[in-house]
Amino acid sequence: MNRKTLVLPAVVGLLAPVLAACGGSDSGSDSGDAIVVGTTDRFTASEEAPAPLDPAFAYDVGTWNILRQTVQTLMIQPKGDGDPVPEAAEKCGFTDTGNERYACTLRDGLEFANGDKVTAADVKYSIDRARAINADSGVAALLSTVDTVETQGDREVIFHLNTADATFPYKLSTPVAGIVNPKDYEKNKLRDGFQLDGSGPYTMKADVKNGEMVDAVFTKNPKYKGTLQLNNDKVQIRSFADADAMGAALDKGDIDVMSRTMSPEQIKKLSNASGGNIDMVEMPGLEIRYLAFNTNAASVKDKAVRQAMAQIVNRSALVAKVYGTQAEPLYSLVPATITGHSNSFFNQYGDPSDSKARTLLKKAGITTPVKLTLHYTTDHYGSASKQEFQILQQQLNASGLFDVSIEGTEWKVFRPAEQKGSYEVYGMGWFPDFPDADNFLAPFLDKNNFLGSPYVNDKIRNELIPQSRRQADRLSASSSLTEIQDAVADEVPVLPLWQGKQYIAARDDITGAAYALNSSSTLQLWQLGRGVSS
Missing domain, CATH: 3.10.105.10 (Dipeptide-binding Protein; Domain 3)
Incomplete structure (x- = not known):
């Protein structure tokens, strides 16, 4: 049966309680099969941009959606939107009345996927690195209000800002503020290619052909500690040349979910269809x-x-x-x-x-x-x-x-x-x-x-x-x-x-599709599961 799930536009921050009842089990999918998500985003490494997945360089929705699955940030935008909440951090907040000093305490026991301990020094290294490299993508501008980063022990990080910035908690939720391991990311050089390491909910393995990542498999990270509850153990993102090819793969059952970017004709056809085993999900968007x-x-x-x-x-x-x-x-x-x-x-x-x-x-x-x-x-x-x-x-x-x-x-x-x-x-x-x-x-x-x-x-x-x-x-x-x-x-x-607006099409046995994108078009793979749709 075709069901169109419509998430009505609302004031940012008011969606969470309305939608909290839908979704799969928090314990992860029982199926060992990866949920396959199609996209028309292209991931290429070129002479002009040899490091597409380095948090200090990446600055488009496609590469950020890869990074958000793997590289952990101090803050994160919550399910249903609203003000950012702690993620790698246990708590964060301004400690002055002028919004110029922002302090975070890391969660106890954080580890990178390889087992290395995540410390305040790693956070400082990651932020300072992105600012120092100042890639021509322009992403470092998100950290332009940072003056210095201070650490106190292994878990305390203090950001001294050069001007008041009430939006700074949001900026700490973006991939440019992602925490990287100094062993994997050189201080003054971007990490070329498609290798990606972090302390986020998934680890990633890329399939690269002729300088282009055509496929990426995300596997649940057993070392992950944070706020996210994964509804699956494995997700695969597959890149298609165009919307027609992606749609054909969904029809044949080669993929389970079709994400950005569908053509207007596909959206109209799926929205008006009756019967079938594909659900169309329409959500408010800020694109x-x-x-x-x-x-x-x-x-x-x-x-x-x-x-x-x-x-x-x-x-x-x-x-x-x-x-x-x-x-x-x-x-x-x-x-x-x-x-x-x-x-x-x-x-x-x-x-x-x-x-x-x-x-x-x-x-x-x-x-x-x-x-x-x-x-x-x-x-x-x-x-x-x-x-x-x-x-x-x-x-x-x-x-x-x-x-x-x-x-x-x-x-x-x-x-x-x-x-x-x-x-x-x-x-x-x-x-x-x-x-x-x-x-x-x-x-x-x-x-x-x-x-x-x-x-x-x-x-x-x-x-x-x-x-x-x-x-x-x-x-x-x-x-x-x-x-x-x-x-x-x-x-x-x-x-x-x-x-x-934004849309996702998913096969009937996929749950959590209504939450797979937030209003900022952030792909939240952890929301997807297998079972009976709610």
Whole structure:
């Protein structure tokens, strides 16, 4: 029987008690067979990125979902979302009134999977290593508020921050803060390839072909001590070239679960199906898509060009034609369900208008049509990306104000090129590191940002971001967060497009699928089990 499990959107942190009754046994599956999970995420090691799974380098949702199964962090986001809770730590908290000193006590008896003791010195080593390497992926920016790390004995770690940062507990739940063994990870060098070691719930063995990890087997780690309760003993992640191949494997029974990224057509078909032995699970998500600009590129250097694009793009039509009910138009970098969200782009531009865009360009003395290329990745955000960019091209060209071409590139080439500033306009997605407005703003606008963007707004960097981080009550940070979003809408270094839902398809005998992804698209393999679905 086909059952569609719908987890309704709710305020972050309120899902846990509602959903607590569903799931498999906490003692682990009795079956020795691995639960096989399909994904279209690609895991490649290249000359530009030879260390895709090093916590000091990895910074995309696919590699983070590998790391979260194997590398333990002091804090973790709980089932159902909400504020982070201790994981490798026994307790953590700010010890001052200014949110500048954060102390953690490790659990007693922590061990790496090889039996080595996990100590406070290992935590300090891991954090200091990520900061010192400062990989060009931009992930070290999550630790930018750390000044020094102090240890007291084997179990006490104290973080001295260089500025107030109420979001710091969230940052300690991300893989860049993962605890690594100094024996396995050199101090000043990334660990190339696909070997991965830690103290997390699973150990991992990778199957690598031609520099690409095509398969990974996660086996329950008997040394693990933490908050997670595993519903299985073994899970296998298998990478597919596209959504169609992944769907065919699910139909044949070669895999048990289909995760990101399914095509819109697959989601619609499975959601509407009756009968069969595959369940579709729909969950709220915080994934966003946006256009990013190299604001130094001649074609888009004048903000009037970027404003005109913001004035023309019809998000509602774009979403309706490509994603239907699977996404919603987005008028800010901050999703609508996050505290501090403001519809700044709608407030600035209102409904799409070619005439208003023409006025903007004429006033700035811009010769039309403006010629430019929109770049997108063909294999990282799903099969619908090409259609999405074809529609964006049509909307802009139909105005008569732009002469737009589009170009698709594989992620392994696209990402390094984007970071080097090779593209004038390019499409990106963002799966948040943690569910807070800060993580939808700082990674794009702060120094050493994720995009490597040349855009600089001193007030945002030096006043508004630090000001928002002083507020432990995130609702109290809304005024500074709104001001940031209004500035982005005015200067358009990025152009938000839509916010998506997320989906998993699982065979009928798989339990826990409703919890296999949290709102930040974190894959939680430990939630999956075999049995009768609840």
